[in-house]
Amino acid sequence: MRIGILTGGGDCPGLNAVIRGIVRKGSRLGGYEFVGLRNGWAGALSGDGIDLTKESTSGLLPRGGTILGSSRTNPYKTDDGPAQVARSLADRGIDALIPIGGEDTLGVAGRLHDDLGIPIVGVPKTIDNDLGGTDFTFGFQTAVQIATDAIDRLHTTAESHHRVMILEVMGRHAGWIATHSGMAGGADAILVPEREFDVDEVCASLQRRHNSGRTFSIVVVAEGAKPVGGVPSADGEQVDEFGHVRLGGIAVWLEREIESRTGYESRMTILGHVQRGGTPTAYDRVLATRFGVAAMEAVADGAFGQMVGLHATDIVRVDLADALAEPKLLDPALYETAEVFFG
Numbered sequence: 529m530r531i532g533i534l535t536g537g538g539d540c541p542g543l544n545a546v547i548r549g550i551v552r553k554g555s556r557l558g559g560y561e562f563v564g565l566r567n568g569w570a571g572a573l574s575g576d577g578i579d580l581t582k583e584s585t586s587g588l589l590p591r592g593g594t595i596l597g598s599s600r601t602n603p604y605k606t607d608d609g610p611a612q613v614a615r616s617l618a619d620r621g622i623d624a625l626i627p628i629g630g631e632d633t634l635g636v637a638g639r640l641h642d643d644l645g646i647p648i649v650g651v652p653k654t655i656d657n658d659l660g661g662t663d664f665t666f667g668f669q670t671a672v673q674i675a676t677d678a679i680d681r682l683h684t685t686a687e688s689h690h691r692v693m694i695l696e697v698m699g700r701h702a703g704w705i706a707t708h709s710g711m712a713g714g715a716d717a718i719l720v721p722e723r724e725f726d727v728d729e730v731c732a733s734l735q736r737r738h739n740s741g742r743t744f745s746i747v748v749v750a751e752g753a754k755p756v757g758g759v760p761s762a763d764g765e766q767v768d769e770f771g772h773v774r775l776g777g778i779a780v781w782l783e784r785e786i787e788s789r790t791g792y793e794s795r796m797t798i799l800g801h802v803q804r805g806g807t808p809t810a811y812d813r814v815l816a817t818r819f820g821v822a823a824m825e826a827v828a829d830g831a832f833g834q835m836v837g838l839h840a841t842d843i844v845r846v847d848l849a850d851a852l853a854e855p856k857l858l859d860p861a862l863y864e865t866a867e868v869f870f871g
């Protein structure tokens with residue numbers, strides 16, 4: 529049996545560990561060959577791919593990014609796209625597909641399975657941790673660690689200069705990275721997409737803190753967080769093939785607003801793609817490896833239309849449709865715990 533593997537959407541530390549896990553498990557089972565399709569669904573459309581073997585995937589465990597490349601190509605953007613994917617897979621002799629991706633990549637996977645009967649097992653990936661059907665996605669823990677290191681560094685310079693430091697982290701729909709890193713780094717305010725924030729309330733809480741003798745503050749904001757009433761959107765906003773606007777910049781607005789309303793000198797940092805680059809943490813290497821092995825087992829069992837996921841400490845199989853029904857938003861109880869330390 530020949531299995532296609534692809535990585536789609538934003539890259540994420542641990543993608544290569546998943547690829548290695550799939551190939552190693554398949555080699556152990558025997559009777560499987562692997563093709564790595566290049567650049568996400570673009571490779572599934574064109575058939576562009578490379579053979580993957582136990583030897584060629586050796587040494588990948590600590591390597592960031594994806595050896596297959598990634599893209600935000602959406603086969604459903606054109607009428608013929610889905611049928612073209614089916615033709616390319618048939619031309620390459622691919623019998624089953626393991627797409628590794630987030631809501632967009634796996635959304636396409638679910639539709640191709642349901643519409644055309646393509647045998648697919650999904651693997652959940654996103655640093656944002658906002659995918660249903662799994663308690664955690666790999667890459668998230670690495671991103672949280674990078675953001676926490678950044679907060680620790682901002683802390684010392686904030687203290688020296690008596691400033692408000694604003695750190696913008698990723699998180700389009702959900703504030704998982706902001707809340708986990710903010711809690712780990714001791715943030716004085718955390719702003720997330722799930723809760724519109726009132727900038728006056730944020731400033732009042734910073735003022736209370738400064739009135740009680742503190743001379744600096746740390747604010748962590750998720751890129752998708754929105755103030756009540758919204759912010760003026762940039763002209764000519766770009767959207768990707770899945771209709772998402774390019775986020776980034778809420779911290780610029782916040783820096784200006786906080787400084788002008790409170791008089792406290794403020795500086796912002798946008799952490800950006802640093803959060804997605806480099807080697808995965810040990811936790812993410814293990815989770816990615818478990819997902820890869822489990823995805824291969826699901827293919828061997830013919831459990832198509834499923835995604836592997838983590839429930840508590842167990843790896844499970846869930847229906848792709850169920851996993852993708854809703855984004856997994858921040859647990860309100862977690863945010864309430866973080867709030868204890870605000871202001």
Ligand code: F6P
Pocket residue numbers: 537538539630654655656698699700751775804
């Ligand atoms: O993968 C999810 C994510 O990291 C989002 O948090 C962010 O909005 C997006 O990717 C940005 O990705 P890119 O700049 O690669 O389009």
